[in-house]
Amino acid sequence: MCPYEGNFFLLIKITTCFGFLLSSVSAELTSCLALRQSGVDDSGTYTLDVDGGGPLVRFDVYCDFSGTDATTVLHHDSEDRMRVPSGGDFHRQVTYHGSLNHIEAVVQKSASCQQFIRYECRNSPLGLAENVSWWETTTNSRVYSWGGAQGQAGQCQCGTLGKCQPSPNQACNCDANNTVWRTDEGYLRDRTTLPVAKVSLTQREGEGYLTVGPLICVDA
Numbered sequence: 001m002c003p004y005e006g007n008f009f010l011l012i013k014i015t016t017c018f019g020f021l022l023s024s025v026s027a028e029l030t031s032c033l034a035l036r037q038s039g040v041d042d043s044g045t046y047t048l049d050v051d052g053g054g055p056l057v058r059f060d061v062y063c064d065f066s067g068t069d070a071t072t073v074l075h076h077d078s079e080d081r082m083r084v085p086s087g088g089d090f091h092r093q094v095t096y097h098g099s100l101n102h103i104e105a106v107v108q109k110s111a112s113c114q115q116f117i118r119y120e121c122r123n124s125p126l127g128l129a130e131n132v133s134w135w136e137t138t139t140n141s142r143v144y145s146w147g148g149a150q151g152q153a154g155q156c157q158c159g160t161l162g163k164c165q166p167s168p169n170q171a172c173n174c175d176a177n178n179t180v181w182r183t184d185e186g187y188l189r190d191r192t193t194l195p196v197a198k199v200s201l202t203q204r205e206g207e208g209y210l211t212v213g214p215l216i217c218v219d220a
Helices: 032-037 100-108 157-161
Strands: 013-017 020-024 044-048 059-064 071-074 082-084 090-093 110-122 133-136 182-188 198-201 207-219
Touching: 032 044, 032 059, 032 207, 071 100, 090 207, 100 110, 100 207, 157 182, 198 207
Parallel strands: none
Antiparallel strands: 013 020, 044 059, 059 071, 071 207, 082 207, 090 198, 110 182, 110 207, 133 198
């Protein structure tokens, strides 16, 4: 028999048994922050009503309570490192665990959001430009800046800092287009454009690998 822990408002029931956390949360709880304020401090997957009684059905999110902030982690089907084939175009649609309406509801009510993105390359320039390489928002808008570039079009983080290798004049490390394995990576932090809904890398050469991390939001 597992002990019952807590007697929280809004019918929160938290049961801890042999290290496993089971939770059932009423529809009125709309965020990880609301959950924490109700007395929950165990990180885990919880079912929340993110639009507060609106038309969206409840869905599961991962709440991370390990730090000072209550953080919502929204996972998707493209988090594993993906090989980008040479000799053609690569398009990856990112499907989240929950509808895009759910994801947008979380983003809109968050104080900040971020999402990690990485391209590993050898003889495979990133080439952030129209009809070459970009990622898309949920409204199909194309974005031509990479992680860490703070929204600067055509740039990776190293380009904005003048620290790309082997030449500081490059926009991205991968634009060196040589036999050395290089990486362009960083966090996308413009909440108005997140989450990443699709990544397109066309005219591929050489070898490349793409990684898109989960969307991580801090509740307001």
